[in-house]
Structures are given as C-alpha cells and as structure tokens.
Amino acid sequence: MNEYPVRTSELKSLQVISVSESSIIQAGDRSEVYARLQTISVQRELDNTVAGEAHFSSYPIFKRPWPFDIQEPAPLPVEVTTRNLSPCIQVCSVDIIAVSSAALILIGNGKVSRAESRIKHIRQFAAPSLSAILNSPQPPATEQ
Amino acid sequence: VQLNVTNHKLCVGKIEATGIAAAAMLQIGDTEQVTLYSMFDTPLESVVAGPLAPLGPPDETE
DSSP states (O other), X not given: OOOOSSOEEEEEEEEEEXXXXXXXXXXXXXXXXXXXXXXXXXXXXXXXXXXXXXXXGGOGGGTSOOSOOTTSXXXXXXXXXXXXXXXXXXXXXXXXXXXXXXXXXXXXXXXXXXXXXXXXXXEEEOOOXXXXXXXXXXXXXXXX | OEEEEEEOOEEEEXXXXXXXXXXXXXXXXXXXXXXXXXXXXXXXXXXXXXXXXXXXXXXXTO
C-alpha cells in the first residue's frame, strides 16, 4: 500500500456567514497558530464621549494567570510515528453561521494550536435620578 | 513511549454548526498540541441600574 508523507485537503463547499474577533479559518496545513483576544463588552445608554472609556487595566481578568500551562515538556517523552495511507482529506460540505472570539477552524493538519480569549461583560442601565423620583406626583394611597 | 498512528481514509460528509466561539476549535485533520483558554466574566457591576457611573479608572500602578 502506498504511503503519503503529506495529505492534501479537498474541500468541496465551505459556507461561513461571519468570522470575527481573532478567529481564523484555514484550509491546508499549518505549523503554529496563536489566536488571542481581550474584550470589554459594554452595553449602556450613554456613549463613550459622555460616560468615559473602559480600561483593560481596571479589571483583574486581563492580568490573572491561566490556571496551568502545558508548554512545559511532558515528563514522559512520547515518540509519534504517523503513516498516511490515503493521499487526501476529503470534506464535502461545512456550514457554519458564526465564528468568533479566537475560534479556530482548520481543514487539514496542524502542529501547535493555541487560542486565548478573555471577555469582560458589563451592562449599565440608567435609572431615574433621585430628584426626578421626589418631584414625581405621588400615587394615591390605597384605602385599607 | 512509542506511538504509531496509521491514517486511513478521512472523509467528511456534512458538518453544520451554528456557532464556534470563545477559543473553540473545529479541525478536520491531525494535530500535535492544542491549548485553548477562555475566561468570561460578568462581574457584580455587570448590571448597573442607577445613575450612569463612569467605568473604573485605569490602574495607576500599570
């Protein structure tokens, strides 16, 4: 049986509507990828010129270390030998609506893939001010 | 440790996905090492109903 050192990726159809925020779509082989995203997602009633900007340094989520790191070599070395008996990776169709926040899509072979995403989500809603509440007409007291 | 991998045919018919998000990965093929990290934080101030206070000032020590 023939052996193939590298497999070709054959992709018939790939439909993606939206790719955003440090995301990668790739067909073919690659060595290393490092996708990284930091986001402060703010939903509020005033724009930044009035209510001020948000700063990454105000929030510890952007500074705290990852719980563990597997970059260190494994205690037991593993020697991997791969034989490819088929010349290609065949894919008929891939349909995806959205890819976002450091997500990776790869049709083919990869070596080292690393993706990091840190998202801070804040919503601020305006409430009526104290003076507006005090000046508003009082509702009639209900009789017991 | 010796690990021998033999790849035969890799054929995919159809994949349908709504969303792939927050350091997620979809791969059709081989890989050696994958590291995916995601932090998502909705803090106490994530819903602030009140006079629109500015967001916290940047840390002076930075």
